[in-house]
Amino acid sequence: MKSPRKILVFRQSSLGDVILTLPVLQRLREAFPGCLIDYATKTHYRPIVENHPAIGRVFSFGTGSEFKAMVRELASNGYSLFIDLQSNFRSHYISLRISKARSIRYKKRRLARELIVRRPVKKRAVEHTVETYLAPLRKLGIEVKICPPVLYLSSEAEGFAEEYFRRNSLDDKTAIALCPGARHKEKMWSMDNYKELTSTLLKNPEIAVIVFYTSSDEFPPNLGIDNPRLIEAKDFELLPAAAILSRCRLAVTNDSGLMHLANSVGAPVVAIFGPTNPRLGFAPTLPGSRILCDDVSCSPCSLHGERKCYQPRKYCFERITPNRVLGEVEAILSDKRNIL
Secondary structure, three states: OOOOOEEEEEOOOOHHHHHHOHHHHHHHHHHOOOOEEEEEEEHHHHHHHOOOOOOOOEEEEOOHHHHHHHHHHHHOOOOOEEEEOOOOHHHHHHHHHOOOOEEEEOOOOHHHHHHHHHOHHHOOOOOOHHHHHHHHHHHHOOOOOOOOOOOOOOHHHHHHHHHHHHHOOOOOOEEEEEEOOOOOHHHOOOHHHHHHHHHHHOOOOOEEEEEEEOOOOOOOHHHHOOOOOEEEEEOOOHHHHHHHHHOOOEEEEEOOHHHHHHHHOOOOEEEEOOOOOHHHOOOOOOOOOEEEOOOOOOOOOOOOOOOOOOOOOOHHHHOOOHHHHHHHHHHHHHOHHHOO
8 A cells, every 4th residue: 555644543542442552553653654643542641652653743632622622633734544443423523524534443343342241151252452453454455463562651751760769779679560450449359359469479578569559549558558668659640650660570450551551561460350351352462461360150241340240249359369369470470581
């Protein structure tokens, strides 16, 4: 295909999804080295793409009026290709306003994923979301090669992480990140489990644990553990958090945006799946990461973990014990390929 002159890529949210679009940018740059590539997203996720070497400009919005103002500017930019990785009302509106541009969009697989949720015992699966985002590029004659997303850090974020490690005496420790939060509470492994895992990890004097959380999370700071090698990472912006994760040997996470953020900066994860399921297409992407999912008969019970559990007990988490997670952590630590 003849190289387009200007390309616009759109994915408005959420954190994990925006991260999983990064391989698209890499493939576009490889296929069209002389093309200008812009990206449009919500303001909160702007840092994920703004340092990517393939990107020319990032357009962002927060409110509805900001979205309309952004679209007016996009309409005057003369794009020849629009890659819609959101496929919703807003993306279709953009497509109408830049009508001279050829539009290609990804397939949302809404029905296929809904069938997985409604009939979990069938054990159906969809392809990974990275592959889904890359698939439209075939229409441009681009070979779809699956690769993990790579997030590019700013020098300011890297400097922040370096100072954070120095200030907390972490440079000579094996730093392990804990990410016990999630957008939906139902897919959070219990705080008691995270606390027990942390207490066991800290018995090793060479290990330090960094706990990521926000002011809105309903659990005590540092999980209620008093230990100088247990460090909080509270309310950090995306790039500083990513920079800290890039210096950790691994992260223990729920199925969350931080799982993908850690992978995108080279940190393998132990990912704990309960009411959601890797079969829905959101498994960790970085080689060396490990998944704990018992795939019980009622899992997945929702697409994003938003539905309250309807079983007498949470069978999906019941056999995922702190000791079992510890075994996966030790496996990553013993794998020399995962030494940063």
